[in-house]
Amino acid sequence: MEPTLFSKIIDREILADIVYEDDEVLAFNDIDPKAPTHILIIPKKPIATLNDIEEGDLALIGRLQYTAAKLAKELGFAEEGYRVVMNCNEAGGQSVYHIHMHLLGGRRMQWPPG
Numbered sequence: 001m002e003p004t005l006f007s008k009i010i011d012r013e014i015l016a017d018i019v020y021e022d023d024e025v026l027a028f029n030d031i032d033p034k035a036p037t038h039i040l041i042i043p044k045k046p047i048a049t050l051n052d053i054e055e056g057d058l059a060l061i062g063r064l065q066y067t068a069a070k071l072a073k074e075l076g077f078a079e080e081g082y083r084v085v086m087n088c089n090e091a092g093g094q095s096v097y098h099i100h101m102h103l104l105g106g107r108r109m110q111w112p113p114g
């Protein structure tokens with residue numbers, strides 16, 4: 001897999017506004033926010049799309065969701081509510097082929113999404 005933009009952010013070749021990091025996960029503010037809080041939560045392991053997740057990755061995927069909830073609590077909008085989104089492939093709106101969870105909070109979300 002070619003290094004993606006997000007691999008370069010993990011390796012600090014490209015700077016991002018990092019809000020959380022542990023051994024397996026990195027979270028940073030989206031450069032083009034769609035809500036007052038818009039954080040991207042990514043695994044350090046490069047996995048191109050949701051279709052490429054393997055059984056051995058299940059704990060890692062759970063960690064992404066756990067991190068989203070932890071950040072929402074820390075940022076104060078967990079009780080009010082928030083949205084997490086993972087886009088898959090072109091029709092799903094994916095533009096960076098390193099899986100990522102969007103954490104959107106701080107405003108009322110619409111349904112259905114566009």
Ligand code: AMP
Pocket residue numbers: 005014016028029030031032033040086087093094095096097
């Ligand atoms: P997706 O369209 O689901 O693949 O999401 C990719 C996200 O990456 C978009 O919301 C972009 O705004 C965001 N993005 C692109 N480049 C950067 C960057 N250098 N730093 C932070 N976020 C970025």
